[in-house]
Amino acid sequence: MSPAIMAEGLVKKYGDVVALDGMNLSVPEGTVLGLLGPNGAGKTTTVRILTTLLRPDAGRATVAGCDVVRDAARLRSRIGASGQYAAVDEHLTGAENLEMIGRLHHLGTERSRRRARELLERFDLTDAADRPVRGYSGGMRRRLDLAGALVADAPVLFLDEPTTGLDPRARAALWDVIAELVAGGTTVLLTTQYLEEADRLADRIAVVDHGHVIALGTADELKARIGGDRIELTVTSSRDLETVRRALAPLAAGDVQTDATALQVTIPVSNGAASLTTALGHLAAERVTVRDAGLRRPTLDEVFLTLTGHQATDHTEKETAR
Amino acid sequence: MNALNLAIADGITITKRNVLKIKRAPDLLGGVVMLPIVFVLLFAYVFGSMISVPGMSYQEYLIPGIFVVTIVQSAQITGYTLTQDLQKGIFDRFRTLPMAPTAVLTGQTLADLLTNFTSVVVMALVGLLVGWRVHSSPAEVVLGFLVLLLFAYAFSWVTATVALALRTPEVFNNIATLMSFPLVFLSNAFVDSARLPGPLQVVADWNPVSTLVQAARVLFGNTDPALPAPDTWPLQHPVAASLLWTALLLVVFVPLATRLYKKAVSR
Structure with a gap:
């Protein structure tokens, strides 16, 4: 069976800055791959290419059998995505946000409404469901955004640093949700800066540095190496x-x-x-x-020190320069 | 569902979203309603005493002009809202969804058409209060509002194009104001263009705002035989010319805005 997510030699440049430099990935269906790396390593760029937000300069990638460039429209009906910053509408209520996503997934009004209520309940947002998002805290927005990724029950899920900005309780709840989805056959690609999180959630971990994978294995295999x-x-x-x-x-x-x-x-x-x-x-x-x-x-720093001989340097400045 | 049905359904979904936004943040709507009221009061009572129009009261002459000024101003909401959304992550969300990509712009412009409709209604009421009256058949009045709103819709696509090229709300606001002032004032909206000095008169005669104002005056019956007859084609056939302008703006700016949207969001 072909992998749910496959990337071969992805390259993305912003002027002189090489964000991705031969990124290769292969995620079998029903498994979780954790992309582990410091800011600017290329995690977000990878996710943006795989979710059709960016076109790669070179290389190719497929998600759920659809090519990210040639088959982008069909691909979008098979993924759920949550970015690093909450992509929610300030003026709409939590429920309206999720219902809108459901309708744009063409679930129909009734199913969209039901799905929105389910997810609000699941992410502990029922009390805030009918308040405009403008009044939400940062953590609540993140949870709503994550709920947005789950609206369509898509077979492949992309979560870019899903637990950033969440309190420990919300983090644990999200981990449960992800575990449940994967048990049901969903394929997940998530990015994180924390080995503990990758360890807890991912079947396999890809350590990313300078735009490509420098180590790949199960958490135990990586730990043995480091x-x-x-x-x-x-x-x-x-x-x-x-x-x-x-x-x-x-x-x-x-x-x-x-x-x-x-x-x-x-x-x-x-x-x-x-x-x-x-x-x-x-x-x-x-x-x-x-x-x-x-x-x-081990912390991310220690992983990097062992694998690359250098600290997990933050490339954020380069990243924002794009 | 086929592609066209999908595009329509998605467009309606996005329209609803934008209408909700206007409801929740009525400050923008407040602006487009207040501005024409201020214009009416200012021009009708301050300048009105100095500007004389042969054969009729200045109010009768002014209100069709204010309608068009209002439309040009309100259409800028389209551009402004787009630049604001560009600053946030919501377009990223839309682009990972299996929706028609055109729905974002059609939904935005359709919602703004409703805004424009509201401000035109407010304008008409304020106009009636200060002494504006229509002197034409109901069919002509309806046609008059239709011509105004169609142009408003087309002009929303113009401001969308400018906004998607400039991308930040601050820059857009500056440029849009800079653009709309000559458009509005170098026209026959406030004064008879025949009284303007030579080169300005040429600009005013061919300005689409003048054409539309003339169309509104004709359809609402706010003209008088005592007024000098216009000598350029668009002002002689203002309704046809207004519809042509509307069609031209749509043909040019719908594809242009769509292309710029794709470019702006894939950065």
Whole structure:
């Protein structure tokens, strides 16, 4: 079966700035691909090409079997999309916004109305349904925009940084919605700057830098490449930092980082929670007082540092220059 | 549904959206209603005492002119609203939907036709209050309003084109004001163009605003044999000429605006 989303060698330039430089993607039907990368890496440009908002300068792409350039009109009836900023109408109410999207998807008046109510309920906007969006908070607008992407029950969904601007509760609710849709066979491409989110939602993660994919795999495969999780320890005195580093060196799956001002030691480990227990045992034996200890996923910065040897530099200035 | 039906259905959906917007943010509508009222009061009572028109009261002469001025001003709402929408993400949303791309512009211009209809009604009432009367058959009066509104619709596409070329509300406002002033004042809307100095008279005689004003005067019966007869073709056949202007504007600016819309949103 052909993939639900396929991109081959996509290139997009804005003057001298190369936004996409040979982007390749393949997302099988009913799976979630997370595009992970810093601002300006090319995530949004990719989404804009795949949702027919932009034409690529080179390369080709298909979504649900439709070519993004030649078959754009048919493609649009098979996708739902939510951008980084809320594309909602200020003067219309939440319900009117969603009903309008339903009618423009040609669902008919009655179905559009019913679908709007369902989604408002789902995104916790029922109380605000009949108020103009002008009075909505940023988070409410984002939720309404996401609801807009779901109106048509499209087989392929594009979500550009879907959880940016959402509070933890709304974020968790969105994660549930996405999981449910995928269980029902929907294909999702989402972009994020957070490994944790990609880890939680995506079957596979594509790490993007300078307009192309630099690493692709499941969250576990990527974590194995970048040295698994991180143990983060805070000690009470700077004298202990060296002791900790020495005592825990055998556990480390990569470079151990120490931060003298924060009195923190970060150790990449491959065995997760088990490593944390072992580490704390070692430190007790060395009589080091630990003020705080925790296990966390690598940050985007750490992923980039490991994969590319450079920090996840923000290319936002270039991006806005277009 | 075939493509044409879809385009019509989508156009109606977008029209409804824009009508709701006008309802929720009536400040723009307030502007286009207030401006003609101010014009009527100013011209009828301040300049009216100094401007004399042979054979009739200045009010009778003025109101058809104010109708056209109102239409030219109201049509700018189309352009202004488009530039505002361009600043937001809503066009991106529309473009990911399987809707007819032309629906955005047809929906906008149709909603603005309703705005224009409202301001013309207000104008007619204010006109009647200050002494304007029609002296023609009901059929001619209806035709008069029809000619005015058709031109208004066509002129909305002109301001849409300008707006989509300029893209920001501030720049559009400046340019639109700059454009509309000579259009409105270098015409026969306020004074008889025959009294203007030579070159300005030529401009005024061929200005579509003059043609439309003349059409309104003829159809509402606000002319008098004592007025000097116009000597240019558009002013001698103002109704036909107004309809020709309307057709010409539509033929030129509908495709132009559509093309500029596609260009403006795919940046």
